[in-house]
Amino acid sequence: MKLVSILILTLCSAGSALxxxxxxxxxxxxxxxxxxxxxxxxxTFAIALATTNANGVIKAVDAAEYGIVTITQxxxxxxxxxxxxxxxxxxxxxxxxxxxGSVTIRxxxxxxxxGGGIGIHITGGDVHxxxxxxxxxxxxxxxxxxxxxxxxxxxxxxTVTMVTGGLGISIYGASASLRDxxxxxxxxxxxxxxxxxxxxxxxxxxxxxSYNTLAGLASTDFNGAGTIVRVSDTVITGxxxxxxxxxxxxxxxxxxxxxxxxxxxxxxxxSISLK
Numbered sequence: 001m002k003l004v005s006i007l008i009l010t011l012c013s014a015g016s017a018l019x020x021x022x023x024x025x026x027x028x029x030x031x032x033x034x035x036x037x038x039x040x041x042x043x044t045f046a047i048a049l050a051t052t053n054a055n056g057v058i059k060a061v062d063a064a065e066y067g068i069v070t071i072t073q074x075x076x077x078x079x080x081x082x083x084x085x086x087x088x089x090x091x092x093x094x095x096x097x098x099x100x101g102s103v104t105i106r107x108x109x110x111x112x113x114x115g116g117g118i119g120i121h122i123t124g125g126d127v128h129x130x131x132x133x134x135x136x137x138x139x140x141x142x143x144x145x146x147x148x149x150x151x152x153x154x155x156x157x158x159t160v161t162m163v164t165g166g167l168g169i170s171i172y173g174a175s176a177s178l179r180d181x182x183x184x185x186x187x188x189x190x191x192x193x194x195x196x197x198x199x200x201x202x203x204x205x206x207x208x209x210s211y212n213t214l215a216g217l218a219s220t221d222f223n224g225a226g227t228i229v230r231v232s233d234t235v236i237t238g239x240x241x242x243x244x245x246x247x248x249x250x251x252x253x254x255x256x257x258x259x260x261x262x263x264x265x266x267x268x269x270x271s272i273s274l275k
Contacts, residue, residue, distance in 0.1 A: 020051050020052065020053045020056075021036065021037070021051060021052060021053060021056065022052075022053050022055075022056040022057070023052075023056060023057050023058075023059065024036035024037070024042065024048040024049075024051055024052045024056065024057075024058050024059070025037060025038045025041040025042070025048065025058070025059050025060075025061055026041055026042050026043065026044060026045060026047075026048050026058065026059075026060050026061065026064075026066050026084075027041035027042075027043075027060070027061035027062055027064065028061070028062050028063070028064035029041070030042045030043035030044075030061075031043055032047055034051060035051070036048045036051045036052070036058075038061070041061055043066075043067075044066050044067035044069070045058060045066045045067055045068075045069040045077060045086070046067055046068070046069045046070070049069060049071065049073075049075065052075055054073045054074050054075070055074045055075070056075055056076075057075065057076040057077075057078055058075065058076070058077045058078065059078045059080045060078070060079050060080045060082045060083075060084035060107075061080070061082060062082050062083070063082055063083030063084065063085070064083075064084065064085070065085045065086065065087050066084055066085070066086060067086065068086060068088055068089075068091055068092065068093055068094065068095075069086070069094055069095075070094075070095040070096075070097070071094065071095065071096045071097075071098060071103050072097055072098055073098060073101065074098065074101045074102050074103065075103060075104075076103070076104035076105075076106065077094075077104070077105050077106070077108065078104075078106045078107055079106060079107030079108045079109075079131075080107060081107055082107075083109075084107065084108050084109070085108065085109045085110070085111065086108060086109070086110045086111070087111050087113070088110060088111065088112045088113065088118070088119065088137075089113050090117070092117070092118040092119065092120060092121040092143075093110040093111075093112060093118070093119050093120060093134075094110070094119070094120045094121070095120075095121045095123075096120070096121070096122045096123070096124070096125055096127055097122075097123045097124045097125070097149070098124055098125035099124035099125060099149040099150065100124075100125070100150075101124075101125050101126070102125065102126045102127075102128070103125050103126070103127050103128070104127075104128040104129075104130070105120070105127070105128070105129050105130070105132055106128075106129075106130045106131055106132070107130070107131045107132070108131075108132050108133075109132075109133045109134075109135070110132070110133070110134045110135070110137075111135050111136060112134070112135065112136045112137035112138065113136070117137065117138050117139035117140070117166075118137055118139055118140045118141075118143055119134035119137045119140065119141045119142060119160070120132075120134065120141075120142045120143070121140070121143050121145070122142070122143065122144045122145065122151050122153060122174075123145050123148060123149060123151065124148070124149030124150070124151060125149075125151065125152075126152045126154075127144070127151070127152070127153050127154070128154045128155075128156075129142070129153070129154070129155045129156070129158050130155075130156045130157060130158070131156075131157045131158075132155075132157075132158045132159075133158075133159045133161075134158075134159070134160045134161070134163075135161055135162055136161075136162045136163070136164065137160075137162075137163050137164075137166065138163070138164055138165045138166060139163075139165065139166040139167070140163070140166050140167050140168075140169075140170050141160030141161075141163045141166075141167070141168045141169055141183070141186065142155075142158075142160065142168070142169045142170070143167075143170045143172070144169070144170065144171050144172065144174040144176060145170075145172045145173065145174065145195075146172065146173040146174030146175070146195060146198050146200075147172060147173045147195035147196065147198055150174075151173075151174035151175070152174065152175045152176065152177075153169075153171065153174060153175075153176040153177070153178070154176070154177045154178075154179075155169075155176075155177070155178045155179060155180075155181045156179050156180050156181070157180050157181065158178075158181040158182075159181065159182045159183075160181075160182070160183045160184075160186070161182070161183075161184050161185045161186075162185045162186075163185065163186030163187065164185075164186070165187060166186060166187055166188075167186060167187060167188050167189075167190075167191045168183035168184070168186040168188070168189045168190060168209075168212070169183055169189070169190045169191070170190075170191050170193075171190070171191065171192040171193070171200050171202050172193055172194075172195050172200065173193075173194055173195025173196075173197075173198030173199070173200055173223075173225070174195075174198070174200060175200070175201045175202070176192075176201075176202040176203070177202075177203045177205075178190065178202065178203065178204045178205070178207055179203075179204075179205045179206055179207070180205075180206050180207070181207045181208075182207065182208045182210075183207065183208070183209050183210075183212075184208065184209070184210040184211045184212065184238075185211055185212065186212050186213070187212060187213050187214045188212055188214050188215045188216075188217075188218050188244075189209035189210070189212045189215065189216045189217060189236075189239070190202070190204065190207075190209060190216075190217050190218070191215075191218045191220075192217075192218070192219050192220070192227055192229050192249065193218075193219075193220045193221065193222055193223070193227060193249070194220075194221050194222065194223045194224065194225035194226055194227045194249075195223055195225065196223045196225065197223075197225055198223075198225055199225045199226035199227065199228075200221075200225075200226070200227045200228075201226075201227075201228050201229075202228075202229045202230070203229075203230050204217070204229065204230070204231045204232075204234055205231075205232050205233055205234065206232075206233045206234065207234045207235075208234070208235045208237075209234065209235070209236045209237075209239065210235065210236070210237050210238045210239065211237075211238040211239065212238075212239045212240070213239075213240055214239070214240050214241065214244075215239055215240065215241045215242070215243065215244045215266070216236040216237070216239040216241070216242050216243060216262065217229065217231070217236060217242070217243045217244070217251065218243075218244040218245075218246075218249075219243075219244070219245045219246075219249030219250060219251045220244075220245075220246050220247045220248075220249040221247050221248035221249045221250075222247050224248070227248070227249040227250060228250045228252065229249070229250065229251045229252065230252045230254070231251060231252070231253050231254065231257055231269070232253070232254040232256045232257065233254075233256045233257065234257045234258075235257070235258045236257065236258065236259045236260075236262065236265075237258065237259075237260055237261035237262060238261055238262065239262045239263070240262065240263045240264070241262060241263065241264050241265075241266045242259045242260075242262035242264065242265040242266045243259065243265070243266040243267065243269060244266055244267075245266075245267055245269065250269075250270070251269035251270070252269060252270055252271070252272060253268075253269040253270070253271045254271070254272065255271045
């Protein structure tokens with residue numbers, strides 16, 4: 001009898017281990033099952049994440065709203081060209097706290113209601129955003145907060161728009177490489193600031209920062225840890241102030257930018273020749 005019991009426990013343990021997969025799926029007709037396979041997809045990203053192995057990927061089958069999600073492991077969420085969306089309310093659409101790890105978000109649209117605040121909130125990890133649209137966030141489209149854990153943010157083909165009362169992308173005590181992205185219609189397009197004991201460093205390349213009610217780009221160093229923003233091939237136009245540099249925050253331009261058409265262009269950044 002003891003041998004049979006041990007065999008049953010062993011089989012159950014093996015079954016639990018096999019429940020997680022390297023690739024899981026969500027679909028508009030998905031259910032709250034523990035499989036999340038292509039044949040039996042789940043209904044939300046959060047449910048699929050619970051059955052996805054570390055370093056795995058969650059893919060969307062079709063266009064639907066797949067719910068907010070908190071990520072604390074290495075994973076990729078891929079809208080798979082299907083029109084996947086997240087409707088965020090009081091909580092951020094995506095919360096990422098994965099210190100020392102990597103997270104990729106690809107091919108998603110995040111709508112933030114007027115009662116909400118943040119599209120994507122990052123407090124730890126190396127985070128890659130590609131082909132992501134964030135609309136209507138009242139506070140932050142993307143908030144990269146490295147004050148507690150190291151954060152590095154990379155964007156490619158990201159659009160943040162209609163951030164009605166806040167910042168399109170906030171880099172706070174973190175590092176960022178922002179490329180081929182459009183940040184428009186907020187209070188400040190991109191804000192870069194140090195955190196206590198944590199410098200903020202950003203590279204902005206081939207971006208558009210436009211029609212923000214305060215500034216296209218702001219660099220500040222309120223906490224004295226160091227803030228450096230390097231900008232190339234970027235259009236800054238239609239803002240109240242094109243660029244703002246204060247409290248020791250630096251903006252370095254590589255002379256390949258268009259800073260024009262703002263109510264005030266702002267102080268001309270220090271330019272250096274490419275070597």
